[in-house]
Amino acid sequence: MSLEIRTLEASEGADAAAWMRALNVGFHRSPPVPDEELAMRLPRLHPDRTQGAYDLGRCVATFRSMPRQVTVPGGAVLPASAITNVSVTATHRRRGLASRMMGADLAAAKERGEPLAILIAAEYPIYGRFGFGPAAWVSVWEIDIPRAALDGRYAGPADGGRVDLATIAEVREHGPGLYERVRTGIAGAIDREQVWWDRAVGEVRYPTDDPWEEPFFAFYRDAAGRIEGLASWRVKDHPWPNKLPKEDANVLQLIGATPAAEAALWRFLLSLDWVTRLNSSYRAPDDVLPLLLGDPRAARLESYADFMWLRLLDTPAALSARTYGGGPAALVLDVRDPAGLAGGRFLLETDASGAAVCTPTGADADLSLSVADLAWLYLGDESPERLAALGRLTEHRPGAARTATALFRTARRPWCPDVF
Known part of the structure; x- marks a missing residue:
């Protein structure tokens, strides 16, 4: 079977129409795409971030990401690759198409300098193998x-x-200005495009x-x-x-x-x-x-249920951006990432105010865990001690998991108010 994966042709509406038809098929919706809807949705697509898998010219799998900002504990906002519209036509499952598109998108996001990737998982078991973990529930x-x-x-x-x-x-x-003020106080919240508000008030209707x-x-x-x-x-x-x-x-x-x-x-x-x-x-x-x-x-x-899943793409940048509890502390994390995007050994140092610096180190690890399990911890929703009890986090220095819990846990749980 001849399979090609590529991004959309920016100037070719027919290419986007075929891609959107495949998306509808993958999500069990009626396949046709009205011309009016295509014209409305086309400007929102980022062709260089929109991938399709093609078999003899027919689109059989879809994948798209878009730029977003995510609030992290402490109120800082980080750029993120927000992944959506992932589908594979039933006739072409188990061919590695989603894996190839995911790998390409994550590598491109890291190259762009986006330290995080986020998505909403339709099915729980799919995304852990790509280094994602459930970071915010609803x-x-x-x-x-x-x-x-x-x-x-x-x-x-x-x-x-x-x-x-x-x-x-x-x-x-x-509304938009109010939401901008509110979202900086909610770890896990993302920014809203103008079209979000246009749809909320009925001025854009597909x-x-x-x-x-x-x-x-x-x-x-x-x-x-x-x-x-x-x-x-x-x-x-x-x-x-x-x-x-x-x-x-x-x-x-x-x-x-x-x-x-x-x-x-x-x-x-x-x-x-x-x-x-x-x-x-x-x-x-x-x-x-x-x-x-x-x-x-x-x-x-x-x-x-779990809602927003997160993946780290730049561990030092991501861990340095958020704030922490527990007072001044130092913790060496050994992060495993089979994809080679965010793994390594890192020294996380925090001061009395909760500000942090994370740098690569050759020191002995206090804790070791996968990049997916670090995603569980990143926004403050999960306890390192609970992950240790589950065998998902290994403690190399007695008391290190307790220290990590004091550092990472937040007073309020993270929340992403929006579907994307």
Whole structure:
């Protein structure tokens, strides 16, 4: 079988159409790509980062990456290669096509100076062999509002702030800037392109999208009038049994620059007339939502799963960029990377403020682990001591795993709010 892997022809719309058709096939969607949708999506593709595998000229596998920024513990943002649209047509599985495209993309990302690669794994077992590890998880909550034991009838925030409904124009004006402030405080959050906001307010709609229904938007403003939070949601009505209200509030997004903003928006949504059930959509794995209720048992965990996977491509750059707990410390990590991209032995030194410097070293290792397992630790979500108990991390100096836990773990778990 004659198989060729190559990037897209930048100036050839037919090449992109064939690639998108193969993507639809790989994701079990109707294969045709409307001309209007092709024209809308084509400018968003990065041809030099979009690969296809071709058998006798027909595209049978797809792979794409795009530039993103990822917030790491401490608030620094790092460039990352965000991998998406990975598919292999069922007739061409087990030929190593995804592996070849992944290898090419990771090597190119390292050459570009991107110290991280990220993706959202459709299936858990696939990406560990490429050096990725689950770095940020998500939870989805369903709130039974009549059982939530909320404290009295809602009469607005008690802190001097206010919640106001917002128009699409206001969301376009203030939403992106608010999100930029919020994401620097969330390890694992990524930047949003303008098209994200265009789609959120319905100004960009692809022909294959579901019919558009304008959501509700609300801002939280603090006592000084500054916008500190944004929520959007839709309400779905159901037949009312015995004339008792029965409606769902489906939250699309809720972001707050302060705990007060986040709590005020949740309290507002939980108080909507006639709404008896609230669906949270993807939230942080340690989201405060259940504990805002008088009876947290009214919150049912609908889903809890790995979400954003991460791979280190430049270990010294990545480890030097984040901050750490545990006070001044020094730790020698021996990192195994069969792909030869980020492995080696590295000295991680931190000061009292949590700032760090990571450099190659020839000193004896305190800990050894794979680059995939280092990804589990990188954003602060996993315990080195737990990895050691699982046999995934080897301790060469007594107490080194405990030191690593104090260094890497964060007060709040990382969270990526967006699908990419």
